Structure formats: C-alpha cells, structure tokens
Amino acid sequence: MRTNRRADTLFLLIFAGIFLSAIALAGGLLTEPAGAADFTRKNLPPCLAHPFGTDWMGRDMLARTVAGLSLSIRVGGLTALLSGGIALLLGTVSAACGPRVDALVSWVIDLVLGIPHILLIILVSLACGRGVWGVIAGVALTHWPSLARLVRGEVLQLKQATFLRAVRRLGVSRGRVLRTHLLPHLLPQLFTGLILQFPHAILHEAGVTFLGFGLSPERPAIGVILEESMGYLAAGRWWLALFPGLSLVLVVMLFAVAGERLRLLLAPASAQE
Amino acid sequence: MTLEAKNLTFRYPRRGAAPVLEGVSITLRPGERLGLSAPSGRGKTTLCKLLAGWEEPEDGQVLLDGAPLSRRGFCPVQLLWQHPEEAVDPLLKLRVSLYEAGPVDPAVLEGLGVREEWLERYPAELSGGELQRICAARVLGPELKFLLCDETSAMLDLITQARLWRFLLKQAEERGLGLLIVSHDAALLDRVCTRVLTWEEIAAPRRT
Numbered sequence: 207m208r209t210n211r212r213a214d215t216l217f218l219l220i221f222a223g224i225f226l227s228a229i230a231l232a233g234g235l236l237t238e239p240a241g242a243a244d245f246t247r248k249n250l251p252p253c254l255a256h257p258f259g260t261d262w263m264g265r266d267m268l269a270r271t272v273a274g275l276s277l278s279i280r281v282g283g284l285t286a287l288l289s290g291g292i293a294l295l296l297g298t299v300s301a302a303c304g305p306r307v308d309a310l311v312s313w314v315i316d317l318v319l320g321i322p323h324i325l326l327i328i329l330v331s332l333a334c335g336r337g338v339w340g341v342i343a344g345v346a347l348t349h350w351p352s353l354a355r356l357v358r359g360e361v362l363q364l365k366q367a368t369f370l371r372a373v374r375r376l377g378v379s380r381g382r383v384l385r386t387h388l389l390p391h392l393l394p395q396l397f398t399g400l401i402l403q404f405p406h407a408i409l410h411e412a413g414v415t416f417l418g419f420g421l422s423p424e425r426p427a428i429g430v431i432l433e434e435s436m437g438y439l440a441a442g443r444w445w446l447a448l449f450p451g452l453s454l455v456l457v458v459m460l461f462a463v464a465g466e467r468l469r470l471l472l473a474p475a476s477a478q479e
Numbered sequence: 480m481t482l483e484a485k486n487l488t489f490r491y492p493r494r495g496a497a498p499v500l501e502g503v504s505i506t507l508r509p510g511e512r513l514g515l516s517a518p519s520g521r522g523k524t525t526l527c528k529l530l531a532g533w534e535e536p537e538d539g540q541v542l543l544d545g546a547p548l549s550r551r552g553f554c555p556v557q558l559l560w561q562h563p564e565e566a567v568d569p570l571l572k573l574r575v576s577l578y579e580a581g582p583v584d585p586a587v588l589e590g591l592g593v594r595e596e597w598l599e600r601y602p603a604e605l606s607g608g609e610l611q612r613i614c615a616a617r618v619l620g621p622e623l624k625f626l627l628c629d630e631t632s633a634m635l636d637l638i639t640q641a642r643l644w645r646f647l648l649k650q651a652e653e654r655g656l657g658l659l660i661v662s663h664d665a666a667l668l669d670r671v672c673t674r675v676l677t678w679e680e681i682a683a684p685r686r687t
Contacts, residue, residue, distance in 0.1 A: 368565040371533045376580035376617065377553035390570045 215467045222464035226279060226457065233276015236269045252445050259445035262438070267431075271450045274428035275457055277421075281342055282407040288346035290353060290400045294392070297357025298384075301365065311358070315351040323348050327410055328419045341420045345407045353399045357392060364391055394472040402465035405458040412454060428454050480544050482507040482556060482625045482657060487529055488538035489522075498537070499525045502683030505676070507625055512651065512658045514668035517678030523661045524561070527627045530659070531558035543624070553580055557618035561630040563610035567602045574598040577613050580620050587616050590646045592639075607634040612643065619650060625657040632667070644671060
C-alpha cells in the first residue's frame with residue numbers, strides 16, 4: 207500500500223527527534239556509570255553484558271558512548287541556538303539598516319567564511335580557556351555566517367515585496383512590520399538552518415576535542431573517547447574506536463535527515479508533494 | 480487639498496536603464512474622478528507607485544497641498560493595487576491584514592460585501608475579487624484623501640465590478656475623495672470619470 211509521502215516525512219522527522227532526545231536524556235543519567243571503573247572486567251571485547259566492550263579501566267563503552275553523544279548533542283544544541291541568534295540579528299541588521307551597515311556586515315561574513323572553520327574554532331576555544339565554554343564559544347562564533355547570509359538575502363527580497371510597501375503606507379510601525387511580517391517569513395528558513403547546523407557543531411566539537419583543544423580528558427566526550435582509543439588500535443582493541451565512531455556518524459546522519467525532512471515540509475515549493 | 484505631481488522622472492535601479500517616466504505632471508483635486516488611459520508599458524502603474532509614495536522619484540516632486548508626502552503614519556494617498564494577492568501578506572489571516580491600519584467602519588465592510596468568514600482564511604484561500612474588496616476596505620480609512628485605482632476591477636466579474644464601483648463612487652462623493660482611475664476599459668472610464676486624460680497629455684514628449 208502506498209502511504210502519503212508527507213506522512214512518511216513527518217514520521218521520519220518525529221522518529222529522529224525522539225531518538226536524539228532519548229540519547230540526550232539517557233546520557234545525562236548515565237554520567238555516573240560511564241565513569242565507573244572496574245578493573246576486574248577491563249579490556250573485554252563486545253559481549254552481551256557490554257555490547258560495546260570495555261576499556262583499559264573496565265569502563266562500559268556503551269555507557270561512555272551514550273554519555274559522550276549526549277554531551278555532544280547538548281553542546282551542539284546550545285551552539286546552534288547561539289549562532290542562529292547571531293545570524294538572525296546580523297542578517298536582519300545587514301539588510302534593514304542601509305548600504306553602509308550592509309557592506310560592513312557582509313565584509314565580516316566573508317572574513318569569517320574565509321578562515322578555515324577548524325582553525326578559528328581552535329583559536330577561539332584556546333582564547334576562552336578550552337573546556338565546555340571554550341568549545342561552545344568557538345563553534346558558535348564560527349557557524350553563523352552562512353545562515354546570516356541566508357537571512358540577509360531573505361530580508362532583502364522581502365523588503366521589495368508589494369505587500370510590505372502597501373503595509374508601510376498604511377502607517378504600520380517598523381517594529382510591527384518586523385514582528386508580524388518579517389519574522390514569520392524568516393522562521394522556517396532559520397529553523398531548518400539551525401537543525402542542519404547541529405551535525406556541523408557536533409563534528410567540530412568532537413574534532414577539536416580529538417585534537418586536544420576542546421573538552422578536558424575526564425569528561426565522557428566522544429572526541430576524548432576517540433582520541434584515547436587511537437592508542438589501543440595497534441594493540442588490537444578495535445571496539446574502542448569502532449562503536450563510538452559509528453554512533454557519532456549515526457547521530458550526525460539522523461540530524462542531517464531530520465533537517466532535510468523539515469526543509470521539505472516547510473518549503474512552500476515542496477510542501478504539497 | 481490637491482495632489483500634485485511635478486515633472487516626475489523615474490527609472491528602476493538597473494545600470495543603463497532608460498527612465499520609465501520622464502517629465503510627468505498631473506494634478507488631482509478633491510472630489511474629482513480623473514481617468515487615465517494609455518497603452519501598456521507607458522508607466523501608468525509606476526506613476527501610481529510614485530504618487531502613493533511606494534517609490535521615490537529620481538527627479539521632480541509629489542506634493543500634497545504643497546508639501547511632500549509624510550513617510551510616517553497612514554498615508555492620505557492610497558494605492559489599490561491591481562494584483563490584490565500581492566498586496567496582502569500570504570502568511571497572515573485576512574483579519575490581521577484587514578485591520579492593519581486600525582479599525583474599519585462596519586458600513587464599509589457591508590457596502591463592499593466583505594463576509595465575516597473570509598477573515599478567518601489565508602489569502603491563498605480567497606479569490607482575487609474577494610481579496611480586492613478586503614484591500615479596498617483597509618485603505619478606506621478616515622484619513623484617506625486620494626485613492627489611486629490601478630486596474631482595480633480588471634479581475635472582477637461584471638456584477639461585482641459594478642457593485643465595487645458604485646460603492647467607491649458613493650464614498651468618494653460623500654467624503655470628497657479624489658480618485659485617479661487607471662484602466663484600459665474606455666467604457667468604464669467614460670461611465671465613471673469626470674475627466675479623462677491620455678498619456679500624451681501628462682508626459683513630456685519622448686525623446687528618441
């Protein structure tokens with residue numbers, strides 16, 4: 207039986223949403239067991255009791271992975287929100303406040319886009335004293351430009367819209383135009399952009415931590431796990447890197463799928479398909 | 480109170496574009512129903528946009544009683560756009576769009592035949608004629624002095640057209656509004672207007 211494609215899309219979106227929130231929540235509860243060392247069961251390959259195996263301190267890798275992903279999702283969420291806020295503000299200001307401001311903001315956008323992300327993240331993270339806040343600041347401050355450019359283009363286009371001219375001549379104030387006319391047109395774009403930013407943020411967070419410029423080693427972060435496991439790969443303990451790495455890829459792909467589905471649902475051109 | 484356009488020149492911002500309007504002058508007095516007819520592409524719609532303050536002229540002035548149009552508040556010169564579906568925000572219910580400029584006299588809604596149930600819908604769910612009546616209702620505010628009708632009734636069936644015009648003319652007469660009626664329909668202009676101008680009478684001869 208053929209099902210409605212819109213319903214399929216919605217189902218996938220909801221599934222991804224529930225799965226990801228479940229990981230985020232479970233990780234918060236698992237912080238304790240994730241750090242529990244037990245030297246009687248160290249270096250176990252995957253088995254029924256420990257599906258992801260254990261490491262050299264006897265810590266359960268499944269618990270550590272889920273806790274690490276949870277931390278990644280939470281950090282990703284915060285950074286996506288922060289950079290989305292920056293993008294909305296700068297994009298709107300750029301389009302609405304005249305050609306000089308526009309030139310300045312566009313210049314900053316080009317500047318930030320021109321520097322390789324990972325380099326800028328490392329710099330900002332170091333400047334903010336590493337740790338969780340260093341990573342959040344680093345990722346948030348590097349991920350807004352493309353979204354800001356999108357918002358700017360959208361506002362510029364809206365400013366030319368006939369209905370806005372008509373409404374302005376009806377004596378509607380600037381603030382009300384912004385609230386009731388601009389924001390509802392911008393939010394779908396911004397929302398989709400936010401979700402699609404999650405995977406970037408998570409990968410960069412893991413990357414910076416892997417390189418040693420991010421979260422501190424005692425935290426159950428996915429970057430820390432991968433970095434440690436590198437030392438044991440040569441010793442044949444493949445499960446230390448394989449399962450956390452695969453889980454990271456899975457989570458990132460789920461976010462990408464969720465964002466893509468959301469875009470399909472919200473974009474007027476494809477909403478009826 | 481007179482609406483005066485003096486020597487308007489306007490070109491759309493594109494490098495090397497020829498001016499759409501050049502040396503256009505027109506005067507509209509209260510209580511007057513001025514018709515304007517011209518072949519397509521001469522700039523009738525652009526002239527309306529300038530008169531209503533939707534665009535700024537490159538040269539020349541639009542004066543209301545000798546002063547430039549105010550940029551704030553309800554503009555006494557309103558344009559009734561020829562495509563009503565472009566004149567309302569597609570994401571808002573029509574109740575919001577209708578009351579954008581403040582309360583609307585129920586007699587106006589009654590006279591235009593705007594039904595209460597239309598207001599709970601989105602613009603995509605109404606026909607052009609229904610939208611145009613809502614657009615007409617929201618520009619007929621108390622501060623309105625001049626109404627520019629740019630092919631306002633082209634999308635309406637004949638009965639609705641007649642009803643809309645009868646209402647607009649009655650309003651214009653009661654309140655002493657000045658109307659500028661732009662149309663290709665010679666019969667309509669003949670029937671409705673007190674004075675009809677052709678494009679040659681308001682624009683400087685084209686330099687070639």
